[in-house]
Amino acid sequence: MTIPNGASPAPNASIATSPNDLPSVPAILNQISAQGAHLSTTPQDYDSRLQLLASARALVQALETPRETMIKHIWAQPAVQVGITMMYEAGVFHVMAKKDGPITVEECAEATKMDPKLLARLMRHLGSMGYLIETGVDEYAPTNFSRAMSLRIIGDGYPCIINGLFNTLSKFGEFTKAHDNKMVLNHTDTALRHAEKVDMDVFTWLRSMGLGAHLNNHMAGYHQGRPSWMDANVYPVEERLAKGADTSHDAPFLVDIGGSTGHDLAEFLTKHPRHPGKLILEDLPVVIDHVQQLDSRIERVPYDFHTEQPHKGARAYYMHSVLHDWPDDVCASILKNVVAAMKPGYSRLLVNECVIPDRGADWQATALDVMIMIEFSAKERTLADWSRLLEPAGLRIMNVWSGGDGAESLIECQLA
Ligand SMILES: C[S@@+](CC[C@H](N)C(=O)[O-])C[C@H]1O[C@@H](n2cnc3c(N)ncnc32)[C@H](O)[C@@H]1O
Structure with missing residues (x-):
């Protein structure tokens, strides 16, 4: 490691073992108490739960010492990630969910052909971290989290x-x-x-x-359980899209470009069953070939977004978590094909992505941004970044509909 010239001397080593912020603990506890009372009266309220969760995280950070945080980051969490992955691949979570009560390591090992000595150590760590409930010696009951691990979307x-x-x-x-x-x-x-x-x-x-x-x-799985743009309180689908749309049977209504296996259009069909025209799912042939259990009213089209858009004049073209995978020059080429297919004064482009605020970004968005930087050499964008990308492509941002903390926004555009 190189220390820049002029850096101040290392602080006293005792800070490594002092809690990060003990004086803040009483105030955080008061906040938690008030937020907890509020949540108990509105248990379904998404924002109230997130606010309480943020306070709970602040409490943990205030109480932990730097040494404990460090050990958590570089021992405990990697060990959790590796252990969960191995147990998932072996089918341990399925075995546990099926029994849905206390189960021994021996039983899990027998059912999955994992070495019981190895599995015992992995389960012990997941138990100590709270992902399983230790009910006896080498015996564990599932938690809500570990039950959900038997779902492929998790x-x-x-x-x-x-x-x-x-x-x-x-x-x-x-x-x-x-x-x-x-x-x-x-x-x-x-x-x-x-x-x-x-x-x-x-x-x-x-x-x-x-x-x-x-x-x-x-x-x-990533998109589950968060406010969605197509919810009535985020984007008024009826007023902004359905009203004025071509009602002929084969008119393209909503084209999901890079829509994966169609989960967004399936959700749209459930929430807006009386939409006009057609819903069209586009993705690479290799993805479309894997589509299973998708409502037959959703048309599946193998398509490479670097080529001419086959559906012209749709009411809306939609891209969710697509443009963030690519740097601006590639996005410009993708957008060129969308813009060329749009009908002036009629078509919209709906970009469903993070709009990173100048300060106070949500941890899920910042995590995604760093992952996207590492894996794709691309980025999550601020509003200024989106304007710099969309406007030169010949688009005008009509409105940005916010989904709230931790959820993507809907950037609604039309031809400039
Ligand atoms: C991050 S995923 C987002 C999927 C989906 N829109 C969602 O939000 O869940 C990006 C999608 O872009 C698709 N994709 C990548 N390259 C593509 C291309 N050249 N043409 C069409 N789709 C492509 C991928 O197959 C993948 O489904």
């Missing part, structure tokens, strides 16, 4: 990220040093290519690792 994210992308994460520092510690925004020069010595983007890489379906399920 579990598949672990092999996808840990097995597919962790090597890249660990090489990001090396990659950046090779670029004189400069940020790289270039889709042909990514930490993934550096780490894995391949000429592939993340999607191609994960598919080559047998993790394509895992990524699709992970994306579906």
